[in-house]
Amino acid sequence: MNRKPASKTAIVVGAGAGGVATAARLAKAGFDVTVFEKNDFTGGRCSLLHHEGYRFDQGPSLLLLPGLFKETFNDLGTSLEAEGIQLMKCEPNYNIWFDDGESFELSTDVARMKLEVEKWEGKDGFERYLAFLQEAHRHYEISVAQVLKKNFTSLLSMTRPAFLRHLFPLHPFESIYSRASKYFWTERLRRVFTFGSMYMGMSPFDAPGTYSLLQYTELAEGVWYPQGGFHKIVAALVKIGERLGVNYHLSTPISSVKLDSTGKRATGVTLQNGETISADVVIINADLVYAYTNLLPQTSYSRSLQKRSTSCSSISFYWAMDRKIPELTTHNIFLAEHYRESFDDIFKQQRIPKEPSFYLNVPSRTDPTAAPEGKDTIAVLVPVGHLLDENQGIGRKGLDVHSKQDWDAMVSRARQTVFATVEARTGARDLQGALVKELVNTPQSWHDVFNLDKGAILGLSHSFFNVLCFRPKTKHASIAGLHFVGASAHPGTGVPIVLAGAKLTSEQVLESFGMAKPWDGEGGKGKKGVREIDRVHTLPLLSNVHIAVLVLMFAIVIYAYRWNFEI
Numbered sequence: 001m002n003r004k005p006a007s008k009t010a011i012v013v014g015a016g017a018g019g020v021a022t023a024a025r026l027a028k029a030g031f032d033v034t035v036f037e038k039n040d041f042t043g044g045r046c047s048l049l050h051h052e053g054y055r056f057d058q059g060p061s062l063l064l065l066p067g068l069f070k071e072t073f074n075d076l077g078t079s080l081e082a083e084g085i086q087l088m089k090c091e092p093n094y095n096i097w098f099d100d101g102e103s104f105e106l107s108t109d110v111a112r113m114k115l116e117v118e119k120w121e122g123k124d125g126f127e128r129y130l131a132f133l134q135e136a137h138r139h140y141e142i143s144v145a146q147v148l149k150k151n152f153t154s155l156l157s158m159t160r161p162a163f164l165r166h167l168f169p170l171h172p173f174e175s176i177y178s179r180a181s182k183y184f185w186t187e188r189l190r191r192v193f194t195f196g197s198m199y200m201g202m203s204p205f206d207a208p209g210t211y212s213l214l215q216y217t218e219l220a221e222g223v224w225y226p227q228g229g230f231h232k233i234v235a236a237l238v239k240i241g242e243r244l245g246v247n248y249h250l251s252t253p254i255s256s257v258k259l260d261s262t263g264k265r266a267t268g269v270t271l272q273n274g275e276t277i278s279a280d281v282v283i284i285n286a287d288l289v290y291a292y293t294n295l296l297p298q299t300s301y302s303r304s305l306q307k308r309s310t311s312c313s314s315i316s317f318y319w320a321m322d323r324k325i326p327e328l329t330t331h332n333i334f335l336a337e338h339y340r341e342s343f344d345d346i347f348k349q350q351r352i353p354k355e356p357s358f359y360l361n362v363p364s365r366t367d368p369t370a371a372p373e374g375k376d377t378i379a380v381l382v383p384v385g386h387l388l389d390e391n392q393g394i395g396r397k398g399l400d401v402h403s404k405q406d407w408d409a410m411v412s413r414a415r416q417t418v419f420a421t422v423e424a425r426t427g428a429r430d431l432q433g434a435l436v437k438e439l440v441n442t443p444q445s446w447h448d449v450f451n452l453d454k455g456a457i458l459g460l461s462h463s464f465f466n467v468l469c470f471r472p473k474t475k476h477a478s479i480a481g482l483h484f485v486g487a488s489a490h491p492g493t494g495v496p497i498v499l500a501g502a503k504l505t506s507e508q509v510l511e512s513f514g515m516a517k518p519w520d521g522e523g524g525k526g527k528k529g530v531r532e533i534d535r536v537h538t539l540p541l542l543s544n545v546h547i548a549v550l551v552l553m554f555a556i557v558i559y560a561y562r563w564n565f566e567i
Contacts, residue, residue: 008513011036011269011279013254013295016044017495018485019285020237021502024076026283027244028518029510034277035246036269038253043234044285044450045457046495049318051437053372055229056318056379058441059457061361062331063087063224064217065496068148069233072499075519076240083236086227088366093223095329096192097425099337104192108222120186132183132193135171136216142166143213148491148500151508152469171209172464179209191335195357198383199494201311201458203343208464223331225366233495257282257295257482266482281481281509288472288488289453289460301477308466310386311458311493312346313443315414317380320437324376325362327426332360334421345385352384352410358418382414386454387443407442458494459487467492474505475512483509 008031012023015037027033041047045059063069066087073079080087092107104116117129146163158164171179180193194204196214226232238248258268258276268278284291289310292302336342336357345353359381364371371377415438419431443455452459460466471490476482485505487493492501507517 008032008281008515009279010034010281010283010509011277012283012285013257013269013291014038014044014285014486015042015234015238015248015250016285016486016498017046017234017237018487018498018502018505019044019283020234020241021072021499022283022285022485022506023246024237024241024244025502025506025519026509027241027246028076029506029515030518031281033241033246034279035241035248036252036254036271036277037248037250038286038451039449040251042238042248042250043231045446046230046234048229048231049439051320051439054320054375054377054437055363055370056377056439057230057361057363058316058318060230060495061225061363061379062090063226063230063233063496064214064221064494065144066221066224068144068496068499072237072503073240075503076237077519078240080236083240085232085236087224088227090223090225090330090366092329093218094331094333096195096333096335097421098188098335099425101425102188103425104188106192106218108219113219117189120188121184125185125189128183128185132180132212133216133219135179135183136212137220139170139210140213140216140220142170143210147468148497149504151474151504152471152490153473153475155469157469174209175205176207176209176211177204179212180204187339191339195333195335198312198357198359199458200462201383201456201493202462203347205340205343206347206463208462208467211462225330225363227367228369229363229367230495254295257284257291259297259479263297264478265480266476281483281512283483283485283505283509285484285486287451287453287459288484288486290451291484292472293453294451296479305460305472306453309461309463310454310456311461312383313386313446313455314441314457315352315382315384315411315443316441317378317382317415317418318439318441319378319380319435320371321376321378321431321434322436323434324364324374325378325428325431325434327428328360328362328365328376328378328422330362330365332362334358334360334418334425346383347385349385352382352414356382356384356414356417358382358421360418360422380418382418384410384414384443386456387447388454407444411440411442459492462492474501474508481512 010026010031010033012019012035015035019035020042023033023035047058049056049058070080092105094106096104107113114126117126146166176194176197180190184190184193193215197204197207197211199214200207200211253272254269255272256270257266258270260267266282268276269282270276289305292305336355338355342353342355342357345351361379362376364377422428423431446452446457447455472488474484474489483505485502486498489501491497510517
C-alpha cells in the first residue's frame with residue numbers, strides 16, 4: 001500500500017490487544033511502526049490453542065462492551081463487518097449452577113429475567129432488579145465517558161468537575177456485594193449479580209461497587225462471541241496495521257529499553273540477541289510490572305509496583321471431548337456453596353479454594369467451527385491465588401506454590417473437582433471418559449509464557465487506590481518518549497478496556513509530537529441530519545392534566561386566602 005514516508009518512528013513492545021491497536025493507530029497517524037513480540041503468535045493471552053480440529057480461546061472467551069470494539073475499528077477507517085468479523089450473540093448469557101441443584105439463567109430477555117428473579121424474590125424483587133439496572137446503567141455510562149475515555153495523569157485529573165460530581169454516584173467506596181445487597185434480598189441473587197467481579201480478578205467483597213457496570217453491559221448489550229475465536233479481533237487489527245505499514249517481528253524478545261546518556265529519554269530497544277533498534281518513541285505492551293522490573297533501571301517506584309495488590313491467577317483447562325455435552329450451555333458459572341470463604345482462599349491465602357467457584361465455556365455450542373462435528377470443545381477457568389515469593393509463602397497454609405510437584409497436585413485436585421461438580425449439578429455423565437486431549441495453563445505457565453508478574457492473569461488489582469490517577473500512568477513519569485498500554489496501565493484490564501487505553505496512549509503520543517489525531521473526524525461519517533420527529537424536546541415537563549391540577553390548586557389557595565382576609 002502506498003503511503004507517505006513517516007517522519008517519526010515508534011516501537012511497540014508486545015503484540016497483545018493493546019499493542020496491536022496502538023500500532024495501527026500510530027501508523028494511521030503517519031508513524032513508521034515496528035512491533036516486537038517474544039512469542040511466535042500475536043494476541044498475548046487473547047490467543048488460540050489448537051488440537052486436531054479443536055480450537056480453544058486461551059484467554060478471553062466472551063465479548064463485552066461491543067461499542068468500544070466498534071469505535072476502535074471505526075477510528076481506523078473500517079468496521080468489524082468490513083474486516084470479516086461476525087459477532088454471534090450468546091443466549092442465554094450464562095447458566096449459573098448452585099450446589100443445591102438449582103440454576104439461574106441470566107439473559108438480555110426481560111421476560112426471561114422477570115421469571116427468573118420473581119421465582120426467588122417475588123414481584124417486588126423484579127422491581128428491585130430494575131432499580132439495580134438503573135444504578136448499574138449510571139455506573140456504566142459515567143465510567144465510559146469520564147474514566148475509560150479520559151486520561152488521569154495526576155491527582156489533579158480527579159478534580160475535573162465533570163468527574164468529581166460523579167465520584168460518589170459511582171460508589172467506589174462500597175463493594176459490589178454491598179451494593180447488590182441493597183437490591184437483592186436473598187443470598188442466591190446476591191451471588192448471581194456479583195460473581196462478575198472475577199473478570200477483574202477481584203473478590204466481590206472487595207471490588208468497588210462501580211463494577212456493577214459489567215453486569216449491566218451483559219444484561220443490556222448482551223454477551224457476544226466472534227466466529228472463529230476471540231483472536232479474530234486481534235488478527236484483524238494486525239492486518240489493518242500491516243496495511244498501514246506496521247512491521248511485525250514475532251519470536252523477537254527484547255532485553256531492555258535503550259535510554260540516552262542522561263537516562264531521561266527512551267531512544268529505542270535492545271533485543272535479546274544484542275541488536276539495538278532506535279525509535280522516536282517506545283510503547284510498552286508487555287506486562288507493566290515486568291517491564292518496570294526487567295526492561296528498565298530499578299527505582300523505588302518499580303520496587304513499589306511489586307508490592308501492590310494484584311489480580312488472581314488461574315488454573316485453566318482446555319478439553320477436547322469426543323462427544324457433545326448437551327447439559328452445558330455456552331457460558332456456565334458454578335458457584336461455591338461457601339461463597340465468601342472461596343474468595344478469601346484465593347485473595348487472602350493465595351491458594352486454590354477447597355471448593356472453588358469456576359467458569360466453564362463451551363464455544364462449540366455457539367460456534368460449531370470450534371470443534372469437529374458431533375464433538376465439543378470445553379475451556380474451564382478455576383481462579384486461584386497468584387504466585388508468591390519465598391518470603392510471602394512462609395507461614396501460609398496450603399501448598400508451596402513454587403513447587404512443581406505441588407502445582408501438579410493442585411491441577412489434579414482442580415480437575416477432579418470440576419468433573420465432580422459439573423456432573424453432580426448438571427446431570428452430565430462420564431466427562432473424564434469423554435476427554436481425548438487436555439491442555440493446561442497454571443500460574444507458573446502464565447508467568448513463563450506471557451511474563452505476567454506473579455502469574456496474575458488480569459494485572460494489578462482494581463481496588464480504589466489502584467485505579468484512576470493511582471494506577472500506573474500511560475506515560476513514564478521521568479523518561480520522555482516512553483509510554484505504556486495494557487491491563488496494568490490506566491484505564492485497566494479486559495480487552496475492551498485495553499482498547500480504550502490504546503486510544504488514550506496513542507493520543508498522548510501524538511500530543512507529545514504536536515500531531516493531529518486522524519480519527520477525530522471518523523465518528524461523524526455516515527451520520528445524517530436529525531429529522532424533526534427525532535429531535536429531543538425537554539418541554540413540556542408537565543402534561544395538560546398536571547397543569548390543570550396546578551391551576552386549580554392555585555385558584556383554591558387564592559380563594560382561601562381572600563376568604564380568610566375578608567373574615
